[in-house]
Amino acid sequence: MNAPATRYYDAFLQAILEGHSNDDAVAALLAQPAFAVYRNTIFKGCVDALVANYPTVRRLVGSAWMESAALQFARHHLPRQASLIAYGEGFSEFLCTVEAVRELPYLPGVAALDRCWTESHLAADQPMLAVAALHIALEAGQDVTLVPHASSRWHHDMQHPVYTIWSANRSEDGQAELAPEWRGEGALLTRPHAQVQWQPLSLGACRFLDACRDGFSIARAAGQALEHEPDLDIATMLGQLIQADAFTSFY
Template sequence: MNGNYHAHFLQALCDGDSADPAMQALLAQPAFAVYRNTVFKGCVDALAANYPAVRRLVGEAWFAAAAQAHARAHPPQDACLIAYGHRFPEFLAGLPQAQALPYLHDVARLDRCWSESHLAADDPAIDAEALLAALSAGRDLLLVTHAATRWHWSDAHPCYAIWSTNRSDDSPAAIAPEWRGEGALLTRPDGQVLWRPAGLGACRFLDACRDGLGVAHAAGSALQADPQLDIAAMLGALLQAGAFTSFHPIH
């Protein structure tokens, strides 16, 4: 088999054209057109399922056109499409037709956070009492985020208010949020994805934990972002939400 067969096949699939003689013969077959339509419909359907808030904001026709364009630019690499579309938020950020909706890629990132939280592995809940005892003893610790924990902060847009309002079909679509930066935290403590607003300090704290930094450094990052932040209250809220799975002492 030609070593470039896969590349030629993808070109024929995405563009409906190819200079390769074998692909030209394939494209001439009516069944291949049916196959192409089926593949793209599957991609559009998968994106529609994975990005419901985006779909609700822009409408079915706009979403279908954007999803088809994304599928042509980023065809699936796996036959299972349940997790398809990890590049869709960045694709929307660069899509000329989306420039009138500058918050759309942030909403898409929260839709993606939900999918990743839903599909993540099961982790045990952190031993909160043991953690608090270790912190009370003055030990610096590394907090490990739960596999299903996701968060996102937007400096410019009220992404949480827009996303949470449009996440379910039975919620009102018209809102008038205060136009300022917002963040969100998504967790799955009991098998169901839950979401809540998250401040900049909490998001920076989680960023530091994800990057392997200790609680002391993470708290410093949080306070630098939000000098008025109550670290104890923030950590308590994160623990209650199920954001962490374990902790380790830093030697």
């Protein structure tokens, strides 16, 4: 892109985001009533997509609060793709900067789980793990490396019971009134049969999955898990992950 085109693009983007421009050509466009409609349509699409992609957050804070926060986010994070089905990456981190969220410190973690659901739902299809072959390899003493399934997502919050809050409020008919034990929680989301499923997951299991994702063998991944959760039963945890269809293959 040449310099004049780049300057025009920057000026046009400024007009959309800030509602003013120092570029004469863009300023002329901005003065037309249709441009205001165009600008509002862009932001409304972003807000609607965020509300749809973060339903648990919306249920916890209400539509008005959610739409206000979504508009703030959209002004600084325009979509990277024409389709808005996956829009909202970084919204959890954005919520950490919102002053009002200090009264709801668990909200970014809940938003992270909403994001995990979206990513799991949209992930590419992959085959499920060949469990029988894995058992043969393990019985033969092989220290294999497990590959997480494309649809597997996991998140752990060190301070807040985000899984309890999120799972109870994910659907409109869920339980909104809770009194969870105030401690850190994690979750695993998978999509084994075209439908996203979720379950609680310990810190050690989350770190095990982190290590698998980073290419560590089972032995090394187990070591990472035990560093964070010394009492973790590795065999039981591995069985839980396999049963949840968290992996696609091993090598």
